């Protein structure tokens with residue numbers, strides 16, 4: 001029997017936007033995964049410098065955005081964990097839940113280039129596939145250390161060209177704050193949620 005393949009996309013999703021959704025769909029197609037699991041982060045260790053919206057808002061926006069795709073799912077495992085959330089712990093937890101599954105962890109090029117600074121990168125690299133999706137504005141020239149990672153993990157680290165979408169959550173938050181339109185950058189249902197709950201009005 002073919003083992004199940006699960007693509008996993010972690011993120012702050014503050015808010016989720018079409019850059020995330022297009023990337024997830026491309027990975028699902030390219031690597032023939034059965035589903036994509038979106039995992040909004042709890043307290044992200046690298047985002048302590050700015051206030052992140054409450055986890056429940058981020059979870060609900062992610063759920064709304066993924067609901068129309070029968071193969072997209074949204075998980076609460078990170079937001080229910082206390083303290084900082086680290087990807088390596090999440091992958092370990094997923095491997096316990098789905099012992100037979102092959103996991104493809106998706107990162108944008110920016111997140112991928114920082115992977116060696118994450119908790120326990122060696123375990124992460126050895127426990128799942130990593131897909132680095134190209135993202136406009138982020139250089140693809142890898143540092144020497146990253147080149148070594150790419151070389152040593154050729155079979156499990158993949159670079160994927162995704163249709164260029166220079167959308168980012170930070171830009172969307174700024175636009176909301178400045179009263180600029182965000183229409184067509186993210187699903188309409190998420191846009192409505194942002195306005196209904198008054199998110200991103202203040203810094």
Ligand code: ATP
Nearest residue numbers: 011012013019023107108111135165167168169170
């Ligand atoms: P922020 O601007 O607040 O950092 P973001 O748009 O980068 O938000 P995150 O929640 O930080 O969104 O990203 C989650 C994951 O999605 C990361 O791996 C990131 O690199 C990736 N990602 C985000 N936007 C895009 C995009 N437009 N194209 C490809 N990957 C993306």
Ligand code: MG
Nearest residue numbers: 110111168169
């Ligand atoms: Mg980001």
